[in-house]
Amino acid sequence: MLFSEIFTKTRKEAPKGEVSKNARLLIRAGFIHKEMAGVYAYLPLGLRVLSKIENIVREEMNALGAQEVLLTALQNPELWKKSDRWEQDVWFKTQLKEGAEVGLGWTQEEQIVHALTQHVGSYKDLPFSAYQIQTKFRNEERAKSGILRGREFRMKDLYSFHTDEKDLDMFYKRVQEAYKKIFKRVGIGEQTVLTFASGGAFSKYSHEFQALSEAGEDTVYVSREKEIGINAEVYTDAVLSDLGLHKDSLTEHKAIEVGNIFKLGTRFSEALGLSFKDEKGKSQPTVMGCYGLGPSRVMGAIAEILGDDRGLVWPKSVAPFQVHLISLAGKSTDVANKAEALYKELIENGIETLYDDRVAGAGIKFSDAELMGIPTSIIISEALVKKEAVEIKDRKSGEVKEVKINKVAQYITDH
RNA sequence: CGGAGUGUAGUAUACCGGUAGUACACCUGCUUUGGGAGCAGGCAGACUGGGUUCGAUUCCCAGCACUCCGACCA
Numbered sequence: 001m002l003f004s005e006i007f008t009k010t011r012k013e014a015p016k017g018e019v020s021k022n023a024r025l026l027i028r029a030g031f032i033h034k035e036m037a038g039v040y041a042y043l044p045l046g047l048r049v050l051s052k053i054e055n056i057v058r059e060e061m062n063a064l065g066a067q068e069v070l071l072t073a074l075q076n077p078e079l080w081k082k083s084d085r086w087e088q089d090v091w092f093k094t095q096l097k098e099g100a101e102v103g104l105g106w107t108q109e110e111q112i113v114h115a116l117t118q119h120v121g122s123y124k125d126l127p128f129s130a131y132q133i134q135t136k137f138r139n140e141e142r143a144k145s146g147i148l149r150g151r152e153f154r155m156k157d158l159y160s161f162h163t164d165e166k167d168l169d170m171f172y173k174r175v176q177e178a179y180k181k182i183f184k185r186v187g188i189g190e191q192t193v194l195t196f197a198s199g200g201a202f203s204k205y206s207h208e209f210q211a212l213s214e215a216g217e218d219t220v221y222v223s224r225e226k227e228i229g230i231n232a233e234v235y236t237d238a239v240l241s242d243l244g245l246h247k248d249s250l251t252e253h254k255a256i257e258v259g260n261i262f263k264l265g266t267r268f269s270e271a272l273g274l275s276f277k278d279e280k281g282k283s284q285p286t287v288m289g290c291y292g293l294g295p296s297r298v299m300g301a302i303a304e305i306l307g308d309d310r311g312l313v314w315p316k317s318v319a320p321f322q323v324h325l326i327s328l329a330g331k332s333t334d335v336a337n338k339a340e341a342l343y344k345e346l347i348e349n350g351i352e353t354l355y356d357d358r359v360a361g362a363g364i365k366f367s368d369a370e371l372m373g374i375p376t377s378i379i380i381s382e383a384l385v386k387k388e389a390v391e392i393k394d395r396k397s398g399e400v401k402e403v404k405i406n407k408v409a410q411y412i413t414d415h
Numbered sequence: 416c417g418g419a420g421u422g423u424a425g426u427a428u429a430c431c432g433g434u435a436g437u438a439c440a441c442c443u444g445c446u447u448u449g450g451g452a453g454c455a456g457g458c459a460g461a462c463u464g465g466g467u468u469c470g471a472u473u474c475c476c477a478g479c480a481c482u483c484c485g486a487c488c489a
Contacts, residue, residue: 009425009440010451011425011426011427011439011440012426012427012439012440012451013426013427013428013439014426014427015426015427015481016421016422016426016427016428016481016482017420017421017422017481017482017483018481018482019482019483020482034481036480036481037480037481037482085489088489089487090488090489106489107489109489138488140487140488141416141486141487141488142416142485142486142487142488144482144483149488200489206489217488257488260489262489264489267489290489328448328449329448330447330448331447331448332448359447359448360448360451361447361448361449361450361451361452362448362449362450362451363448363449363450363451363452364450364451364452365448365449365450365451366449366450366451367450367451368451379449381448381449382448383449391449
């Protein structure tokens with residue numbers, strides 16, 4: 001894509017009063033637009049990142065055998081009254097023209113369970129799982145920290161359905177592994193810790209995936225050698241001994257909750273009548289698990305954790321482009337032609353390239369490249385063209401290598 | 416929802432009880448291309464409502480919005 005054709009602009013200054021690092025960088029780089037507190041629009045570059053994160057999540061959900069669905073944002077209050085969750089204050093509630101109430105979905109257990117009553121009747125129909133990636137609405141008392149805690153945000157919610165608890169346990173383990181893989185793939189695997197948290201009525205613990213970061217609002221105690229954490233909400237002597245951990249081996253961290261998995265048991269299947277006939281023809285409530293992961297929050301966490309004082313730093317897997325081609329052509333049509341040819345060559349090799357074709361100073365091009373955080377920059381200038389070379393710069397390390405211009409596509413493909 | 420702070424151009428800011436200046440961005444022209452470049456010209460602004468006052472962007476009150484702290488976050 002040509003830089004000159006992107007309608008967004010970069011900015012030197014972050015908006016007044018915006019303190020959160022992810023919001024400052026993402027707004028300055030033109031990735032997102034703030035509509036109101038806790039409500040952000042995704043502009044072309046930001047949407048590319050968000051979509052890549054969502055696609056990684058989608059791939060891992062599909063690998064679990066989960067089936068993708070798309071439920072609705074508008075919610076029927078009757079379902080939520082059955083599970084006694086219509087009165088919760090996270091709701092955005094509105095009404096139809098004739099006055100009937102509807103809600104905007106903030107999670108979707110009730111809805112999917114109700115829909116499934118028309119499709120599940122036998123133990124032969126189980127187990128299975130279904131997920132969606134959708135915009136959720138939560139009327140937070142206070143939105144904060146940029147896209148880490150919004151009132152409208154992207155969420156992947158997976159629900160699993162089983163005949164018994166044992167089967168749920170097996171699937172639950174598989175989801176844990178899938179989540180680890182997702183966080184590794186999006187580039188924050190090293191910083192993300194499987195954390196024990198409060199379990200609710202059905203199970204002793206739930207599990208959270210906590211990305212360690214000062215920007216987080218949770219406090220977790222982490223055991224490095226066991227690669228697990230304990231959420232401060234359940235940090236007691238009893239829990240420590242239950243998990244075989246000693247206080248001395250744990251370190252305290254602030255963390256961003258990027259995922260949360262939960263055993264629901266029969267809470268919703270009983271409330272909404274999702275039952276199946278077992279082998280003896282007896283009716284049983286379905287046993288359920290639910291598994292949340294917020295792609296938009298993950299995007300914010302990546303910005304917080306990997307971003308530096310010069311700007312964003314995207315891992316290759318989620319970067320809006322793989323290569324940022326910077327042409328310092330000046331008046332040289334030779335350099336401009338070489339840059340243009342290289343751009344075409346990169347595209348032909350399937351390398352997503354942002355080509356800074358602007359008539360602008362070198363400084364502004366370098367600063368924009370650092371702010372946007374594309375993993376690799378290729379710099380081409382008059383002096384380099386004379387050597388038939390370009391410079392290849394790594395955004396994260398700042399390392400620069402000179403590579404012959406006819407070897408560039410190969411070099412990028414190999415690295 | 417409790418507490419604190421802030422609302423001036425697209426953005427960041429300055430000054431002021433007598434109608435607002437600067438920088439970036441944007442437009443025109445020229446120059447310029449290895450670190451947010453220069454010259455000249457141009458466009459563009461006081462959150463809303465009320466009060467005090469001869470006069471309010473400035474002072475007071477209310478509302479709204481945003482940010483931060485806290486509470487909240489199956």
